Amino acid sequence: MTEWPVEFRFGGLGGQGVVTLGAVLADAGARAGLEAAASQSYGSSARGGATRADVILSDDAIDFPHVHRPRFLAILAQEAFESYAAETDPEGLICYDGFFVKPDDRARAQLRSVPATEIAVREIGNKVAANFIMLGAMLGAIDLIDPERMQEAIRHLVRERFLQANLKAFGLGLDLGRALPFAKEGS
Amino acid sequence: MTRSMEHWLRVPHTAFCPGCGHGILLGALVRAVDELAIERKNLLFVSGIGCAAWIPSPNIEVDTLHTVHGRAVAYATGAKLANPKLTVIVVSGDGDLSSIGGNHLIHGARRNIDMTVICANNQIYGMTGGQTASTTPVGACTATDPEGSQYRPFDLCALVNAAGAAYAARWPVSAPRRLIASLKTAIQTEGFSFVEAISPCPTQFGRRNRLDDVTALYDQMQSLCITRQEAETLSKQQRLERFVIGEFNDD
Amino acid sequence: MSTKSERLILMGNQAAAEGALKAGCSFYAGYPITPSSEIMEMLARRLPKQGGVFIQMEDELASLAAVIGAAWTGAKAMTATSGPGLSLMMEGLGYAAITETPCVIIDIQRAGPATGQATRVGSGDLLQARYGSHGDYCPIALSPWSVQEMYDLTIRAFNLSERFRVPAFVLAEEAVGHLRETVRLHDEIALVERNREVGPPPFGHDQQDGVPPMPAFGDGANLMVTGSTHDEWGYRKVESPEQHARLVERINRKVLDHEAEIAEVDAHFLDDAQVAVVTYGFCGRSALAAVKALRAQNLRVGMLRLKTIWPFPDQAVRALGKSVRHILVPEMNLGQLVGQVRERVRCEVTQLNQVNGEVIVPADIEARLREIIS
Known part of the structure; x- marks a missing residue:
């Protein structure tokens, strides 16, 4: 049984598409019958600069809609790791793109390197698709939301021009994540 | 011009000072709409703040929107877009339209939305007591430039033309037939059209500039009017000291 | 009855635009400003498709002006902005008030004054x-x-x-405007349509509720709309003390006298509460989480959320002042509404203010409530 609510955070730099990940996960959550709240903090998002997107999913009404202590953190930039790793639930999971992030011991949650940018460049031909590989890898590992709901959400929110690339990226990430399921330590 | 225009008027007299040109412009305006046979209920007059804004409101018995200072064109834009059946005519003064409302004037011309803007240009702030306007000639005395205005006035027709107006014309109120003809052309022109009526202000402009006698004021206005051909022989600076009259739809 | 799975996820600003379309809005004029621009961007796409008009104006002065011009043609018209734009709209707001023009202004509040922090939250308006x-x-x-x-x-x-021929605000904060949440877009909505009767004076003082009928331009009413003091037909009466008093008193009274109809509040855990939070907007979310956390420890706290800010919910706050011993008012400003509470209650009132561009979190409200209780 999942213990709701579950808090997620996506961290990166402006232009890496983390706000889109938050929107997609919230949308998929709603499609799965859950309550969802997503918020973001974006300074100069289109021009680089630390950006984060937060999502809460719950089986009941969400009183306070901001994330306090994410259980699941996906990180696409070193700055984001430094800002958010320590706040993450020790029983949670941090996925990070090893191409950009060198983790250190401030993270108490389980750490997992995902070669998102490397795969994006090799398989998609565009490093920007790393965000959806990361999303797929995290969702595949934690298995909380039916991937079909995720794909519906991607179709709903991603522009036609980028849709096929992002669906493919999500699928590649999902395979990576499923190959190595997340289990709480000791369980 | 013999037909009675009283059926267009809501009140028996205007609030304008003796010798003010705005009454002549009012007369020209109702004759123009009367001759064009525009259905009264589809006619909307919009005005800003100042003496000229009182030309339509309350005088003309149609829908009138007497707005805040400077924004008449913006209010008119909303009304015209929301109900394209309306014939929208803005009437306001030079200070209202080109100083506090200058940005709305040029954006109105740029958008080229179908409306007619009539500027009653008396070259001064009349209602507030004779202060300098963006149209006051260099050297003219005002309440805020007692030694004479030092900055150049706008050439309003050139301004709206540069911003994209479909039609612009300038006439003194002492040429009512040509004024009426241009008002009709402007109203019939699709897009943003502009008519500047030079309309003397005896109370504020005349009094402060040794033109106390109304006839002297009108004589001086007429002596400053030159045609476009005459203007071609003058420098830009000299042209700004005159009223270049005529139609200015240069395409 | 919709099932949960049929719910949508929308951003607050998008939901506001959906609400406007559902309410029958057919005219939008505005000027881009963070953090409200998603509203105008969505209406720019959607309004023309359903026969409405969208126009981006040259500034906020012109935006509200165009909205008022459109409203007088019979349109339900709106704009959206944030604090700096709202400052410019003050001119049009007064004009809409005295001409009794219905229009909607959605204000997505950010941290001010002036440019302040454009992407950060505040409740300063x-x-x-x-x-x-x-x-x-x-x-x-x-x-x-x-x-x-x-x-x-x-x-x-x-x-x-x-209903009341007044400008109406949705005073939201950035944290709600940019929040994405599950939302259900109802179909069964009662809409209020303007009384456009031609004949009675359009600015008359005889209506019992203070709201005269409002014909539109083009209806043949030969309207005289003016921002100057006017009589019931719209004739300027700029030197009559009686006309000015009569007009100004009526346009205020028609709203204030209907506080019971307009003002809505949302009560949580108030039945036996000894200490209550009086809150509004996003802070209500923090307050609810804080109150629930304390209730879980059997502490008698509750909250009254003001869904209507103006007219101020006078009756509800007065009643609360008699049933609790202490009220806490958290605000993302230096205390803009707490004075309204204080002048209506005799119990103790404490304020909790924050102007750092961040939301007040539940832990801060919880801690302050604990101090008050102990």
Whole structure:
């Protein structure tokens, strides 16, 4: 049984598409019958600069809609790791793109390197698709939301021009994540 | 011009000072709409703040929107877009339209939305007591430039033309037939059209500039009017000291 | 009855735009400003497709001017902005008030004054909306705490605006405007349509509720609309003390006298509460989480959330002042509404203020409530 609510955070730099990940996960959550709240903090998002997107999913009404202590953190930039790793639930999971992030011991949650940018460049031909590989890898590992709901959400929110690339990226990430399921330590 | 225009008027007299040109412009305006046979209920007059804004409101018995200072064109834009059946005519003064409302004037011309803007240009702030306007000639005395205005006035027709107006014309109120003809052309022109009526202000402009006698004021206005051909022989600076009259739809 | 899975996820600003479309908005004029621009961007796409008009104006002065011009043609018209733009709209707000023009202004509040922090949150526009234009007037202002309420209260703002011929605000904060949440877009909505009767004076003082009929331009009413003091037909009466008093008193009274109809509050755990939070907007979310956490420890705390800011919910706050011993008012400003509470209650009132561009979190409200209780 999942213990709701579950808090997620996506961290990166402006232009890496983390706000889109938050929107997609919230949308998929709603499609799965859950309550969802997503918020973001974006300074100069289109021009680089630390950006984060937060999502809460719950089986009941969400009183306070901001994330306090994410259980699941996906990180696409070193700055984001430094800002958010320590706040993450020790029983949670941090996925990070090893191409950009060198983790250190401030993270108490389980750490997992995902070669998102490397795969994006090799398989998609565009490093920007790393965000959806990361999303797929995290969702595949934690298995909380039916991937079909995720794909519906991607179709709903991603522009036609980028849709096929992002669906493919999500699928590649999902395979990576499923190959190595997340289990709480000791369980 | 013999037909009675009283059926267009809501009140028996205007609030304008003796010798003010705005009454002549009012007369020209109702004759123009009367001759064009525009259905009264589809006619909307919009005005800003100042003496000229009182030309339509309350005088003309149609829908009138007497707005805040400077924004008449913006209010008119909303009304015209929301109900394209309306014939929208803005009437306001030079200070209202080109100083506090200058940005709305040029954006109105740029958008080229179908409306007619009539500027009653008396070259001064009349209602507030004779202060300098963006149209006051260099050297003219005002309440805020007692030694004479030092900055150049706008050439309003050139301004709206540069911003994209479909039609612009300038006439003194002492040429009512040509004024009426241009008002009709402007109203019939699709897009943003502009008519500047030079309309003397005896109370504020005349009094402060040794033109106390109304006839002297009108004589001086007429002596400053030159045609476009005459203007071609003058420098830009000299042209700004005159009223270049005529139609200015240069395409 | 919709099932949960049929719910949508929308951003607050998008939900407000959906609400406007549902309410029958057919005209939008605005100027881009963070953090409200998603509203205009969505209406730029959607309004023309359903026969409405969208126009981006040259500034906020012109935006509200165009909205008022459109409203007088019979359109339900709106704009959206944030604090700096609202400052410019004060001119049009006063004009809408004295001409009794229905229009909706959605204000997505950010941290001010001036440019302040454009992408950060604040609740600094409450008093500007109420008192920012000169002279006496009383707009209606609603305060959503969720994406669902961005939708619901936008519809309500249109309805109240039409009902009372007043400008109505949705005073939301950035944290609600940019929040994405599950929302249900209802179909069964009662819409208020303007009384456009031609004949009775359009600015008359005889209507029992103080709201005269409002014909549109083109209806053949030969309207005289003016921002100057006017009589019941619109004739300027700029030197009559009686006409000015009569007009100004009526345009205020028609809102204030209907506080019971307009003002809505949302009560949580108040039945046996000894200490209560009085809150509005996003802070209500923090307050609810804090109150629930304390209730879990059997502490008798509750909260009253003001869904309507203006007219101020006088009766509900007076009643609360008699049933609790202490009230806490958390605000993302230096205390814009706490004075309204203080002047209506005799119990102790504590304020909790934060102006750092961040939301007040539940832990801060919880801690302050604990101090008050102990």
